[in-house]
Amino acid sequence: xxxxxxxxxxxxxxxxxxxxxxxxxxxxxxxxxxxxxxxxxxxxxxxxxxxxxxxxxxxxxxxxxxxxxxxxxxxxxxxxxxxxxxxxxxxxxxxxxxxxxxxxxxxxxxxxxxxxxxxxxxxxxxxxxxxxxxxxxxxxxxxxxxxxxxxxxxxxxxxxxxxxxxxxxxxxxxxxxxxxxxxxxxxxxxxxxxxxxxxxxxxxxxxxxxxxxxxxxxxxxxxxxxxxxxxxxxxxxxxxxxxxxxxxxxxxxxxxxxxxxxxxxxxxxxxxxxxxxxxxxxxxxxxxxxxxxxxxxxxxxxxxxxxxxx
Numbered sequence: 001x002x003x004x005x006x007x008x009x010x011x012x013x014x015x016x017x018x019x020x021x022x023x024x025x026x027x028x029x030x031x032x033x034x035x036x037x038x039x040x041x042x043x044x045x046x047x048x049x050x051x052x053x054x055x056x057x058x059x060x061x062x063x064x065x066x067x068x069x070x071x072x073x074x075x076x077x078x079x080x081x082x083x084x085x086x087x088x089x090x091x092x093x094x095x096x097x098x099x100x101x102x103x104x105x106x107x108x109x110x111x112x113x114x115x116x117x118x119x120x121x122x123x124x125x126x127x128x129x130x131x132x133x134x135x136x137x138x139x140x141x142x143x144x145x146x147x148x149x150x151x152x153x154x155x156x157x158x159x160x161x162x163x164x165x166x167x168x169x170x171x172x173x174x175x176x177x178x179x180x181x182x183x184x185x186x187x188x189x190x191x192x193x194x195x196x197x198x199x200x201x202x203x204x205x206x207x208x209x210x211x212x213x214x215x216x217x218x219x220x221x222x223x224x225x226x227x228x229x230x231x232x233x234x235x236x237x238x239x240x241x242x243x244x245x246x247x248x249x250x251x252x253x254x255x256x257x258x259x260x261x262x263x264x265x266x267x268x269x270x271x272x273x274x275x276x277x278x279x280x281x282x283x284x285x286x287x288x289x290x291x292x293x294x295x296x297x298x299x300x301x302x303x304x305x306x307x308x309x310x
Contacts, residue, residue: 047142048297049286054238060283061242064138065276071147072279075133076271082125083274084267124168126274131214132157132164134278139219139304142297156304157218164217167224171210200252207247208232208240211281212288219285219303231288239287246280249273 047063050056065072136153212235213228220227232240250273258266289295 046296047145048138048283048300049290049295050239050283052236052238052287052291054242057236057239057242057283057287060286061276061279064134064142064279064283068137068141068147071137071150071153072134072275075130075137076275078133079126079129079274080267080271082122082129083270084263121165121169124165126271127168127210127214128161128165130271130274130278131168131211131281132161132218134275135215135218135282135304138279138282139297139301143301160218160221163221164214167213167217168210171206171213200248203251204244204248207250207277208243208281211243211247211277212285215282215285219300221306231285231292234291235284235288236291239284243280243284246273246277250277 047067048060050060133153136157137148140148140152140156209225209228209232212231213225216223216228216231235243250270253273254266254270257269286295286297286300289300
């Protein structure tokens with residue numbers, strides 16, 4: 001009489017790997033519950049994405065600045081030229097229109113709206129350089145653990161520069177409100193004081209929102225202001241406070257450095273504050289994304305490197 005073979009029991013691969021290979025009686029294995037695995041997963045540290053506290057936010061901002069000092073200095077130098085010649089020079093457009101009017105018989109005033117649009121478009125160029133440069137440098141550096149090449153930085157942000165420039169030029173209308181007041185010396189002191197405070201607050205808010213919006217445009221192509229507003233609503237207070245402080249410094253300190261130390265000092269302070277603002281906006285954006293769900297510098301780099309859909 002032949003001996004009956006035991007029936008075959010097919011098991012999936014995780015059960016086989018989890019079973020004890022030294023125990024001949026071990027035919028089953030107990031798998032952990034998926035919910036318990038997700039809960040027990042550690043919050044791994046990241047070079048770019050901070051936690052919810054201000055200490056983590058400041059640590060990531062300082063880390064980005066220190067690790068990428070050479071490339072960020074190069075970005076600051078590139079932004080220095082348009083900063084020196086265009087930012088804060090609103091009075092030049094006011095003087096040029098009457099001069100054109102005298103030259104071509106009154107038609108110069110018709111060019112004033114076009115001149116203003118051109119001014120605000122060019123004045124957004126420093127914001128474009130520092131924000132796109134900071135994102136293109138910091139994200140791959142954090143994800144890869146090495147300094148990116150300039151070709152890599154350019155390839156990551158080049159196709160999104162046009163929409164970013166349009167949005168920054170639009171918010172530059174608000175951010176440049178303070179130099180507009182400085183070009184009007186006939187404003188009464190009783191009005192100029194409160195109006196200056198309002199314009200500083202408006203410029204700070206516009207810069208803070210534009211920084212997060214710029215990160216959205218660069219990393220999540222196809223998204224716009226509504227997405228940036230949503231991220232600001234879920235940003236932890238620590239990150240929002242840090243971004244507002246960096247935006248206030250960018251809006252105010254160059255204006256104070258100009259009368260005190262001259263235009264060259266104003267440019268130097270402006271580009272330094274601009275780089276700090278851009279890095280603060282990127283870290284705050286990453287912190288807001290972490291508040292939504294799991295995100296790392298590697299996942300942000302994958303989004304940044306994703307091809308355009310149009």
